[in-house]
Amino acid sequence: MRFRSLFSAGVLGAALAVPLLTAPSAAAAPWTCWASDDQIYAAANNVQGAPGDLLACREVKLEGVRNAPGHKAWKVRYVSTDAKGEKVAVTGTVAVPTAAWTKGGSRPTVAFNPGTLGSGPQCAFSRQLAGQKQDMYEGDNIATFLNAGDAIAATDGVGYIDGEVHTYVNGANAGHALLDIVRASRQIPGGSLKADGKVGISGYSEGGHAALWGAQLAESYAPELDVVGAAAGGVPGDLRVTAAALNGSLFAGFLADALIGLNAQYPEMPFGELMNDSGRRAVEDVKKNCLLGTLAVFAGARVENFTTDKLTLDDLYAIEGPGGVTWGEIVDRQKAGVGIGPAGSGARYEIGFPVFQYRGWLEEIIPHETEDATRQRYCDAGINTTWKNTYMSEHLSTDWAAAQDVTEFLNDRFEGKPADGNC
Structure with missing residues (x-):
């Protein structure tokens, strides 16, 4: 059970990838x-x-x-x-x-x-x-x-x-x-x-x-x-609805992937300082395992067990980073179907196809x-x-x-x- 640190920083997310010096420009x-x-x-x-x-x-x-x-x-x-x-x-x-x-x-x-x-x-x-x-x-x-x-x-x-x-x-x-x-x-x-x-x-x-x-x-x-x-x-x-269902479930490994990914995309947000020893080990487990290994390691895990203060999902969402941005706001940015409209509608995201x-x-x-x-x-x-x-x-x-x-x-x-x- 090593899942707590993972959600100390939010729910589902992203990591930075920076390209290669040896590849052609x-x-x-x-x-x-x-x-x-x-x-x-x-x-x-x-x-x-x-x-x-x-x-x-x-x-x-x-x-x-x-x-x-x-x-x-x-x-x-x-x-x-x-x-x-x-x-x-x-x-x-x-x-x-x-x-x-x-x-x-x-x-x-x-x-x-x-x-x-x-x-x-x-x-x-x-x-x-x-x-x-x-x-x-x-x-x-x-x-x-x-x-x-x-x-x-x-x-x-x-x-x-x-x-x-x-x-x-x-x-x-x-x-x-x-x-x-x-x-x-x-x-x-x-x-x-x-x-x-x-x-x-x-x-x-x-x-x-x-x-x-x-x-x-x-x-x-x-x-x-x-x-x-x-x-x-x-x-x-x-992702909030999904995280609530995954936390403590047999499929908590998906939540682990999400948390580590969020931290990678938003390293300026509080994350490592929230973790206990189990949380720090959990980060390494996510990195070294693929699908089946991650699911096996984190089956039944709860985020509360990976932070020093036993933070709940709601606690984590409320944590602020630079400029007052919260983890909850970052999670909500990933919601699908927000700001959409058909072609010519003037919506933020126009979708002109079925x-x-x-x-x-x-x-x-x-x-x-x-x-x-x-x-x-x-x-x-x-x-x-x-x-x-x-x-x-x-x-x-x-x-x-x-x-x-x-x-x-x-x-x-x-x-x-x-x-x-x-x-």
């Missing part, structure tokens, strides 16, 4: 994809280039993807922007079917964010897809898109650079990283993806939260991308009320929203149960078919 974009793994993932303290600029690439085989058609794949390192507006280096995977796209126009791309994999650099989705570790469950979803003829631009998310920590469920970081990997995918030397290719956004659980943030930020952050649809399932839309949201009927990790409320916020805002909650599956298996629906939803948008929504 934007001014010297790579001419070849011969970068080593060390160059793809190496730490750095100065990132050059515009968001989406390709820094380095390496052709790989997707050992973690079964039943896929012929394709070419690359690990990539690219420029993105964190929640504070700082440039960071992010890693990910791009895969393109070798068969020709025959459905008209340029081949579309699915911007994909995986579900929770763990917080340390060793847990990166791109490492796992290439067979370096098997603690993930998204390979079949990647294959489903590839079999539909879609290209995949799958971000690892911010914080999988060596020496960094993943910025778990930090909305701005996640949304930026998703959009920027699409930009980067079109710069691969000898690649075939075109600037006019349509874009769909997809993710489940942590990835669902990222997908909605990508949808919200698309118009303002990457207006040149032709985003035509987004699919998001198992979404922890309100959105598919879904959850399993037997969902046991993310509270139903926050998933349902996120969907309702989209409907109330006038966003064209399709909702499905009839999958007879629990949290993890819903990711697979919905894969064909997600693929069909996005490919219907690629083909220009209308979505009626069911708000």
Whole structure:
């Protein structure tokens, strides 16, 4: 039980990732994809280039993807922007079917964010897809898109650079990283993806939260991308509601990831000074474990047991940092579906394309009320929203149960078919 320090600083969040000194800068974009793994993932303290600029690439085989058609794949390192507006280096995977796209126009791309994999650099989705570790469950979803003829631009998310920590469920970081990997995918030397290719956004659980943030930020952050649809399932839309359910549960490890991620993105906020010895050990446990290890270490853990003053979640939310900003305010910034509106509405986040949201009927990790409320916020805002909650599956298996629906939803948008929504 080592979970208390984790929530001493807030709930669900993000980590700084700073790009590599050895990777090419934007001014010297790579001419070849011969970068080593060390160059793809190496730490750095100065990132050059515009968001989406390709820094380095390496052709790989997707050992973690079964039943896929012929394709070419690359690990990539690219420029993105964190929640504070700082440039960071992010890693990910791009895969393109070798068969020709025959459905008209340029081949579309699915911007994909995986579900929770763990917080340390060793847990990166791109490492796992290439067979370096098997603690993930998204390979079949990647294959489903590839079999539909879609290209995949799958971000690892911010914080999988060596020496960094993943910025778990930090909305701005996640949304930026998703959009920027699409930009980067079109710069691969000898690649075939075109600037006019349509874009769909997809993710489940942590990835669902990222997908909605990508949808919200698309118009303002990457207006040149032709985003035509987004699919998001198992979404922890309100992190306070989610944290209350995770605290003391079998799935408290997800809360641990969130707290460490918040501290990494907001190191100026009170955190380490709140911890006891168990809390300090918990930080190291989060960094050294991936998905299953983290869940095992923190099963049943409560945040109250990791701070010197046995602080509750509400106590932690009230703690102030520089300028009077509280941890609660930082947590609330991550809420999905706030400030949204349809195209031309003048809302902070205009969404001019259909959105598919879904959850399993037997969902046991993310509270139903926050998933349902996120969907309702989209409907109330006038966003064209399709909702499905009839999958007879629990949290993890819903990711697979919905894969064909997600693929069909996005490919219907690629083909220009209308979505009626069911708000």
